[in-house]
Amino acid sequence: MAKSVAIQLKGISKYFGEVVANKNVDLTVYKGEILSVLGENGSGKTTLMNMLSGIYFPDEGQIFVDGAPVVIRSPRDAYQYGIGMVHQHFKLVDVFSAIDNVLLGEKAPEFALKEKSAELRERAAKATYVIDNDDTEAPVKTVRQTDTAFGRFRLNARIALLPLEKALYKARFNWLPRKRGQKIKEVAAKYGFEIDLNKKIYDMSVSEKQTVEIIKVLYRGADILILDEPTAVLTPQETQKLFDVIRNMREDGKSIIIITHKLNEVMEISDRVAVLRKGEHVATVNTAETDINELTEMMVGRKTELNIARALPENEQDRLEVSNLTLVNHENVKVLDNVSFTAHSGEILGIAGIAGSGQRELLETIAGLNRPTSGTISYNDPTTGKKENLVRKTPAQIRELGVRLSFVPEDRLGMGLVGNMDIIDNMMLRSYKRGKLPFLDRKNPKQLAENIIRDLEVVTPSSHTPVRRLSGGNIQKVLVGREIASAPTVLMAAYPVRGLDINSSYTIYNLLNTQKERGVAVIYVGEDLDVLIELCDRIMVICAGRVTGIVDGRKAKKEDIGLLMTGSVEIKEKEGCAND
Amino acid sequence: MIKAKSDRVPLFHISKRDNVPKWQAWLIRGGAVVAALLVSAVISAILTDGASMGLFFKNLFLGVFGTPRRILNLFQNTAILLCIALAVTPAFKMKFWNIGAEGQVLMGGLACVVCIKYFGGKMPNELLLVVMAAFSIAFSIVWAVIPAIFKAKWRTNETLFTLMMNYVAMQIVACCIFVWVPSGSGVLGVLKYGHMPQLGGQNYVINIIVVAVLVVLMFIYFRFSKHGYELSVVGESENTAKYIGINVKKVIIRTMVLSGALCGVAGLLLVAGTDHSLATTTVGGRGFTAILVAWLGQFSPFLMSFTSMLYVFIDQGASEVASVFNMGGSFPDIITGIFFFLVIGCEFFINYKIKFRSFKKKNEISTPDAEGEDTAVGLDKNSEEVTA
Numbered sequence: 001m002a003k004s005v006a007i008q009l010k011g012i013s014k015y016f017g018e019v020v021a022n023k024n025v026d027l028t029v030y031k032g033e034i035l036s037v038l039g040e041n042g043s044g045k046t047t048l049m050n051m052l053s054g055i056y057f058p059d060e061g062q063i064f065v066d067g068a069p070v071v072i073r074s075p076r077d078a079y080q081y082g083i084g085m086v087h088q089h090f091k092l093v094d095v096f097s098a099i100d101n102v103l104l105g106e107k108a109p110e111f112a113l114k115e116k117s118a119e120l121r122e123r124a125a126k127a128t129y130v131i132d133n134d135d136t137e138a139p140v141k142t143v144r145q146t147d148t149a150f151g152r153f154r155l156n157a158r159i160a161l162l163p164l165e166k167a168l169y170k171a172r173f174n175w176l177p178r179k180r181g182q183k184i185k186e187v188a189a190k191y192g193f194e195i196d197l198n199k200k201i202y203d204m205s206v207s208e209k210q211t212v213e214i215i216k217v218l219y220r221g222a223d224i225l226i227l228d229e230p231t232a233v234l235t236p237q238e239t240q241k242l243f244d245v246i247r248n249m250r251e252d253g254k255s256i257i258i259i260t261h262k263l264n265e266v267m268e269i270s271d272r273v274a275v276l277r278k279g280e281h282v283a284t285v286n287t288a289e290t291d292i293n294e295l296t297e298m299m300v301g302r303k304t305e306l307n308i309a310r311a312l313p314e315n316e317q318d319r320l321e322v323s324n325l326t327l328v329n330h331e332n333v334k335v336l337d338n339v340s341f342t343a344h345s346g347e348i349l350g351i352a353g354i355a356g357s358g359q360r361e362l363l364e365t366i367a368g369l370n371r372p373t374s375g376t377i378s379y380n381d382p383t384t385g386k387k388e389n390l391v392r393k394t395p396a397q398i399r400e401l402g403v404r405l406s407f408v409p410e411d412r413l414g415m416g417l418v419g420n421m422d423i424i425d426n427m428m429l430r431s432y433k434r435g436k437l438p439f440l441d442r443k444n445p446k447q448l449a450e451n452i453i454r455d456l457e458v459v460t461p462s463s464h465t466p467v468r469r470l471s472g473g474n475i476q477k478v479l480v481g482r483e484i485a486s487a488p489t490v491l492m493a494a495y496p497v498r499g500l501d502i503n504s505s506y507t508i509y510n511l512l513n514t515q516k517e518r519g520v521a522v523i524y525v526g527e528d529l530d531v532l533i534e535l536c537d538r539i540m541v542i543c544a545g546r547v548t549g550i551v552d553g554r555k556a557k558k559e560d561i562g563l564l565m566t567g568s569v570e571i572k573e574k575e576g577c578a579n580d
Numbered sequence: 581m582i583k584a585k586s587d588r589v590p591l592f593h594i595s596k597r598d599n600v601p602k603w604q605a606w607l608i609r610g611g612a613v614v615a616a617l618l619v620s621a622v623i624s625a626i627l628t629d630g631a632s633m634g635l636f637f638k639n640l641f642l643g644v645f646g647t648p649r650r651i652l653n654l655f656q657n658t659a660i661l662l663c664i665a666l667a668v669t670p671a672f673k674m675k676f677w678n679i680g681a682e683g684q685v686l687m688g689g690l691a692c693v694v695c696i697k698y699f700g701g702k703m704p705n706e707l708l709l710v711v712m713a714a715f716s717i718a719f720s721i722v723w724a725v726i727p728a729i730f731k732a733k734w735r736t737n738e739t740l741f742t743l744m745m746n747y748v749a750m751q752i753v754a755c756c757i758f759v760w761v762p763s764g765s766g767v768l769g770v771l772k773y774g775h776m777p778q779l780g781g782q783n784y785v786i787n788i789i790v791v792a793v794l795v796v797l798m799f800i801y802f803r804f805s806k807h808g809y810e811l812s813v814v815g816e817s818e819n820t821a822k823y824i825g826i827n828v829k830k831v832i833i834r835t836m837v838l839s840g841a842l843c844g845v846a847g848l849l850l851v852a853g854t855d856h857s858l859a860t861t862t863v864g865g866r867g868f869t870a871i872l873v874a875w876l877g878q879f880s881p882f883l884m885s886f887t888s889m890l891y892v893f894i895d896q897g898a899s900e901v902a903s904v905f906n907m908g909g910s911f912p913d914i915i916t917g918i919f920f921f922l923v924i925g926c927e928f929f930i931n932y933k934i935k936f937r938s939f940k941k942k943n944e945i946s947t948p949d950a951e952g953e954d955t956a957v958g959l960d961k962n963s964e965e966v967t968a
Contacts, residue, residue, distance in 0.1 A: 016595070057593055073590055369822055396825030407823070415819040418812075425809070429824045432809055439804050471596070 003030035005067065006224055006255045007052065007083070012061035014047055021047040025061070025281045027226065030118050034246060034256045036266040036300055037285075039276035043501075043545075045259045046088070047227045048276070052086035052257075054078035057513065070421055076107070085226040090209045091189045098197040100182045100206075102216045108173040115161045124155045164325045184438055187219050191248045199520045206356070207238040215243070225249065231265055232527070235354050236562040262528075263292045275299055293403030299502070308509050308534040310553075311517060313347035318380055319521035320366070320490050326374030327358075327365055335361045336372065337545040343490065343521040345382065348512060350536030350553060351525040358545035360410055363492045368395040368405045379403050380488055386562075406488035408480055410495050410525075412472075416479045419468030423449045423460065424466055427482055452481035473504030480511055491515050492523040498533070509535055527556050541565055592936045602845030605930045612894060612926035613890075616919040620898075623914065628905045636901055643900020644893050654892055657786035659791040659949065660849060662888040664863075664870035665843030666791075666798050669836045669879050672871070673802070674815040676731065680742025682867025683739070683749030684723045684840055686860070688847020690753050692774065693718035693858045695852075700773030708774050712852060724840025725833060732829035750860045757858070776853045787853040799881040811835045831901050867894065872920065894919050 005564030009027040011021075022044045028344065029035050039045045050056045052063065054075040062069050065081045072078050077314055078085070092101050103470040124145040145151035184197060192559040195211050204212070210230060217225055227246075231239045246256055246269060260266060265271055267287060274284040282298050320343040327336035337360045343349050351359050364370050377390040381402065388401050398405060409415040419424045427445035435441055449463040456477040467475055473545055480496060493512065497505040512535070516522050526532045532539050536553040541564035564571070587939050621633040644654050671678035695712040703711070727741035757768050779785035800806040814821045814831045848957050855862055873891055877884030898912035905911075 022783050057590065272872065367823070368825075394825055394827075395823065395828070399825060409823060411819065414817055415823045418816040420816055421812070429820070430815065432806055438806055440806055440809055 003032065005029070006031045006065070008064040008067075008487075009048075010062045010064065011061070012051060012058045013054060013537065014044075014051060014059050020279050022051075022058075022279045024281075025276070027257050027284070029257060031223075031255055032250055032253045033271045034250055034258065034269055035284075036270035036273045037257060037259045037276065038263075038266055038273050038295060043276040043299075044279035045227055045276055049085060049228060049257065049259055049283055052078065052083055052224075053076070053226060053318050054083075055085075056200070079220050079222065082221060082223035083226070084220055084222030084224070084570040086210065086213040086217060086228065086230065088228040088232065090213055092209060092212060094202045095200060097200050098195065098215070100211045101201060101212055102184050102197075102219050102456065103181075108170060110146040111169050113162055113166060116162055120155060120158055120214070123320075124151065166419075172366060178444055179309050184215060184219050188215050190576065191218065191245050191252070198434050205234040206354075207235075207242070210234070210242070218249075223253075224255045224257065228259045230258060231260065231262060233354075235565055236529075239265070263295055264530075266295065267292060270507065296502075308506070308531070308537060309513060311513070311538075313344065313516070313537050315519065316344040316346050317382070317512060318342050319382070320347045320523075321376075321378045321380070322366065323363070323376050325365065325372050325377065327370055327372045328372065329361070335545050339375070339542070339545070339547050341540055341547065341550060343523055344520045345489070345521045346516060347537040348516050348522040348535060348553075349544060350532040350539040351523065352529065352539050352561055357542050357565075359542065360494055361545075362542070363407060363409070363494050363523070363525065366390065367405065368393050368398045377395045379405075379490070382469060393535055404487060404489045406483035406491045407487055408483050408493040408496050410498070412475050413468060416483075417467050417475065422466055423453070423458075423478055424463050424465045424477060427485075430482060430486055448482070448485055452478060452485070456481050456511075459480075473500045473507075476500055480508060484511060484515060487514070488520055490521045490523070492525075495527060496524070498527065505531075515529070529561055532561070533558060582754065584651075587786060591935050591939065594932050596602060596931065597933045600930055604914070608926050612922045613919075615775060616922040619922070620915045620918050622828045623918065623938055624901060624905070624907075624911075627907060627911070631905060635904075639901040639904045642895040646900070650896070652756050652782060652784055654889070654896060655788050656854060657892040657896065658885070658889045660846060660854070660875060661866050661870060661873060661892060662885055663791045663842065663846040663849060664866050665873040665877070665884050665888055666794055666881060667839050668867075668870055669798065669848060669874045669881070670802075670808075670811055671839045672874055674835050675830065676728070676832060676836065677813075678727075678742050678836070679723070679739060680724070680727065680745045681843055681846075681866065681870055682863050682865070683746035684720045685844035685847045685863045685867055686746075686749045687723040688716040688720040688752055688844040689855075689928040691715040691747075691844070692848055692851035693756075693768070693771065696771050696774040699905055699963055700771070700966035705773065705775070705777075709776065709852060712774055713845075713848050714853075715863065716848040717841045720844030721837050721840035724836045724843060728836035732832045753858065753860050755862075768859065770856045771851075772792050775856060776849075776854050784853060784913060785847045788836045789935075790849065791836045794842070794845070795881040795885060802879075802881070807831075807834065822889045865907070876920075876923065890919075891916065955961075 004313065007027075007029040007030055009025055012022055012025045014022040025044075025048055026050070026173075027337070032312060034255070037045045037049065051058045052072065054072045056076050057073060061568075063072060064070065064341065065083070070077075070081055072081065072083070072509070075085075093104065096104065096213060127142040127144050129142055131198055145155060181197070188195060193215060195208055195215070197212075197215075199208070200207060200548075201212065214225070214227075230242060233302075234242060235404060243265075246258075249256055252293050257267075258270060270287050271289050272284055273295060275282040275288065277299060285294075285298075287436055322342070323340045325339040326334065329335050339358075339362060351362070361370060365372050371392055373393065379388045379390055381388060388402075389401060390398055390403065390405075393401070413419040418429070424442060424446045427448045428440065428442070432440055433444060446463060452458060453463060458470070458474045458477045458481075460474060467478055470478070480493070483491065483493075491512070493508075496508050496512075500508065509531075512522050512524060524532075524536060526535075533553055534554055537563065538550055539556055540550045540554050541548050541561055543565055551561065551564070615636075621636045625631060625633050643650065645651055664685060667684070668681050692712045692715065694713050695708065699708055699711060723745060724742075727736070727738050727745060730736040730741060756764065757872045761768055774781075776786045799829055810821070810826050810831050813826060814823070814828055816836075819826055819917070821831070829859075841880045850862055851858060869891060870888075873888045874882055876887040892917050895912050898915035901915075902908065902911035
């Protein structure tokens with residue numbers, strides 16, 4: 001199949017200060033193909049694509065579209081060349097409907113006054129031949145509009161009225177966009193999107209929002225679509241639907257670039273894979289001629305063990321018992337609905353679910369950040385053997401009870417750490433209250449910070465560096481390190497490897513496993529089902545705030561969990577067994 | 581047409597820079613101050629129909645350092661401004677946008693005058709001063725804590741609230757003065773009692789000492805105390821504060837109590853230490869200027885000492901220039917405007933880098949990166965041309 005080149009990147013480099021985001025990247029995208037851009041976090045995938053879509057401007061190098069060199073300075077320029085990008089974090093206006101969002105920012109084709117008037121003049125000056133049909137003998141007369149005074153007046157009047165015409169044209173475009181809504185529906189139907197375009201964005205699920213983003217790009221006439229981690233927020237079923245749409249688009253001759261680090265999806269959907277490592281382009285291979293191991297090797301530069309070590313839980317005890325927990329949020333929506341489970345010491349309990357099913361609220365409620373409407377949370381103290389009720393207690397009160405509960409929240413810089421403070425001050429967050437004096441003790445936190453930097457191999461200039469300057473993986477190491485340092489008996493971690501590269505992810509898995517071996521009850525909220533199945537002893541699945549099942553991590557199948565996640569199946573009787 | 585346009589490399593693009601060495605940042609700031617001095621000189625020369633620029637500099641410095649009294653004035657004005665700046669700093673560090681220092685100081689001042697009016701002459705001066713301090717601090721705290729309670733309990737917007745409280749305070753003061761001086765000028769004369777004792781035969785020395793002590797105390801509070809740590813955590817991220825179990829409402833209210841207390845001290849220093857009287861304009865906008873001073877000083881008490889002194893220096897010096905050249909009351913405002921425009925503007929060049937399109941293809945020379953110093957140098961050149 002002879003394919004023509006859609007885009008070519010030559011020697012593209014981008015620097016952020018001293019950080020090299022992309023260096024001398026060459027990449028070719030053909031028409032009618034699906035290209036995966038694969039790489040660890042921080043390998044420069046998104047930066048590269050942002051340069052294509054006009055968000056960043058390359059420091060060096062040249063972009064060619066259809067063989068011609070182009071300069072892309074803004075997303076609008078990118079659209080001009082038929083390049084559209086769907087970002088990882090959707091850029092939609094919540095209170096607008098899907099149609100309004102698609103139309104937003106669309107510019108009417110230029111109404112060029114000068115050119116129009118020149119055209120009118122030319123037409124008026126052109127001779128028209130008047131043939132007398134009744135008298136064939138009569139000579140052919142030539143008439144110019146400019147010949148008569150009335151004709152000249154008409155011409156000048158029309159030219160004078162052109163600005164008014166322009167205003168009307170603009171008004172029609174900006175205030176009467178109904179017809180364009182029809183066109184959007186046609187685009188949606190063509191590629192097989194199932195969506196109600198009149199729905200407001202805030203009523204939409206994540207996958208619907210993504211659909212709107214894709215339709216927006218298609219409606220603008222993009223021939224090259226860039227999708228940044230499109231499946232990160234989707235269920236397996238939704239992912240399949242998305243892939244079908246992507247294949248439809250390929251059939252239509254469009255080029256699709258998918259940024260991802262999920263290898264199995266790369267293998268499933270793409271025609272070719274471009275691998276980036278540390279901002280440099282490693283290789284581009286045909287998917288059919290490669291396998292997961294080879295790709296991993298290219299991605300990380302050396303072979304990494306795909307297996308996560310998992311020891312059998314030892315000496316299990318009920319550590320945290322949650323029963324009939326119900327939480328209603330500000331908008332009177334039940335975010336947690338009768339949740340019951342028990343976390344054992346010495347095991348990792350995974351929590352699976354589509355993003356926003358109540359995982360975060362569950363952990364926050366246990367940590368004392370939310371007040372549940374009903375239900376109990378009781379903690380069995382391993383040293384005293386006493387049962388402590390944690391419901392309706394603040395985090396400070398929970399700590400005063402001697403409950404050693406550690407919590408790695410989802411939002412690292414917004415909740416777990418303070419971005420502008422240095423590592424030492426962030427260590428202090430947990431311990432600053434110690435001691436009776438009104439003054440801070442920075443000695444111990446400094447020691448702790450240095451231990452964590454050394455033990456977890458945090459890459460940082462010094463312990464005085466503000467944590468926001470660190471990379472995602474190192475930020476997470478600092479946070480997890482601090483939470484582990486307090487010798488917890490319960491460790492809760494929400495998406496601890498989100499956005500981390502493979503090496504940092506494994507560091508985190510190992511840390512969790514070490515804690516488990518020490519007899520800590522670990523609760524792990526994750527999104528990657530493969531990891532959950534490989535890491536956790538039991539997996540609790542929640543859907544829309546309800547527990548739809550607790551399955552054995554060693555026996556569970558991905559498809560089963562996927563079904564539980566969407567709530568299409570529920571395991572009622574197993575709940576009792578798993579709690580035993 | 582559009583295509584042709586976008587085929588050009590942009591003339592320049594702006595990129596963030598993160599790790600500017602400290603000395604370089606200070607060099608840029610220093611350059612901005614020098615540039616501001618030169619621009620002010622040029623402006624004043626233009627406004628005075630070409631009076632020589634040397635006179636501008638001479639009078640600027642004479643106005644500040646000309647007589648011992650002026651030097652003392654410089655320190656006294658700096659002290660008051662710095663005290664108010666110190667008062668707003670804890671609130672701003674907590675991202676509680678307290679723009680009501682004006683009103684809070686005024687309430688403190690009012691409390692002092694109330695004490696003088698009703699206890700003056702009935703108790704020894706020292707005791708009166710203590711009572712005044714207590715009242716002043718209490719009044720200011722009340723004024724500061726009302727918006728804080730509303731913010732903590734009902735999440736009202738503190739910016740508008742504190743701003744409005746300024747005008748309420750002014751009206752209350754106007755009302756009180758009307759009651760005390762119902763006829764005639766309507767101006768409260770110099771009060772007989774409740775004067776701060778002189779030290780070393782000079783007024784104001786106590787003011788300066790009090791504020792100097794406060795600077796050190798506040799530095800310790802921010803850097804080494806648990807409270808200071810808590811308020812910066814709340815300021816950086818309320819979620820983090822909740823997560824580690826800080827009672828956010830308590831911290832907001834406690835910090836505003838501190839902020840109000842310092843405003844009370846400022847009110848005391850104003851009434852008992854300098855003015856010995858009260859008017860609605862006693863604070864004279866310093867409640868707002870203090871915010872600028874605090875931001876420029878990056879909320880560090882020691883840096884704020886410099887920025888507040890810089891402000892007072894310019895203001896006082898420019899007033900002298902204005903009176904020598906007969907230029908009217910707006911001239912100091914123009915000069916301070918120029919100063920702060922350039923001093924604040926130079927922060928842009930510390931945080932960002934402007935990269936111009938390289939002209940290599942055309943004439944083989946690439947333009948250097950434009951940075952703060954370059955602009956400053958550019959301005960210097962301009963002013964030199966004008967001189968010539």
